[in-house]
Amino acid sequence: MLDPALETLLLPFEYDSLDVPEGGKVLFLRARFSPKLKEVFGSALVCQQSFAPDADILSRAGLELVEAPVDAAEITLVLPPRQKQEARALLAHAVNTTRDGGFVVACVSNTEGAKSCEADLNKLAGLDGKLSKHKCRVFWAAVSRDTLDGGLLNDWLQLDMPREIEDGRFTSRPGIFSWDHIDPASKLLVSKLPEGLKGRVADLGAGYGYLSTEILQRCSSVAALDLYEAEKRALDLAAGNIGRLEPKIPVEFHWADVTRGLKHSYDFVVMNPPFHTGKADRTDLGQAFIVAASKGLKPGGSLYMVANRHLPYESTLDRYFESFEIIADEQGYKVIQAKKARR
Secondary structure, three states, X not given: OOOHHHHHXXXXXXXXXXXXXXXXXXXXXXOOOOOHHHHHHHHHEEEEOOEHHHHHHHHHOOOEEOOOOOOOEEEEEEOOOOOHHHHHHHHHXXXXXXXXXXXXXXXXXHHHOHHHHHHHHHHHHOOOEEEEEOOEEEEEXXXXXXXXXXXXXXXXXXXXXXXXXXXXXXXXXXXXXXXOOOOHHXXXXXXXXXXXXXXXXXXXXXXXXXXXXXXXXXXOOEEEEXXXXXXXXXXHHHHHHHHOOOOOOOEEEEEOOHHHOOOOOEEEEEEOOOOEEOOEEOHHHHHHHHHHHHHHEEEEEEEEEEEEXXXXXXXXXXXXXXXXXXXXEEOOEEEEEEEOOOO
């Protein structure tokens, strides 16, 4: 499948607008895989990716993955996200990790804020070139400490730092789902969860840990709790938020793509599955979460999930569960309880 932003990101090197350095490092922040990456950059490329599905693909392709960005990169590639604070912080980190005289190269889809992001890089470091294709813009800046806006750089480096929300109950950060408030769908799901949840429970797509903290505080018969989250930045926050409660039961944190399967078998699964990418609804994501929940549940186990009312999950639930029931339909959301067959 074509990744328009990634294909466009590589244009300056394919069109010889920029040269691949010899002997230096090329850092790719929020990297996504393309076969062209090895062709263009070879062994110079180092990737950073905190989203498990993309990190898995990069790793399987044999590309070098690092958790912390390298310093003094010759070129830093970046695919900024839609969320403004996170995008500006990512541009600032890209500039900060690039050597003096090196280049930061960024690409954004026109529908995801390309014009605004291009203006941001121009404010921060000035622009040296840009190209357009696939309804995306790629733009780049030569890093010079003499002309760089140092004050703006320092300000933007702080924009996605963790901070307290909900009167200090949770720590979160920009770029995480519903980062600055409790998601109303998750809140509705919590209100419908029975206090009698027991045994081993999994929270799929746990985010910064809201559902899991509620389970720990409300359900005294839960014997073990596992949080699954694809975004490492969110999972680290969840670990901190859960740690505040000093749980007396085993709690495991899995940085993982749920659709590739669960680590254990569970008596109950709870989830508010992702369904949105850019401006498009992705019903296949929620459907894949339902399949994973069914395979991970013990015979007779139950799933509790919440979803936007219009999302068509019923046929998938009917296929993979013995029975299901919509136990709440409020505020544009539906809460569903599904039961796995005992045999």
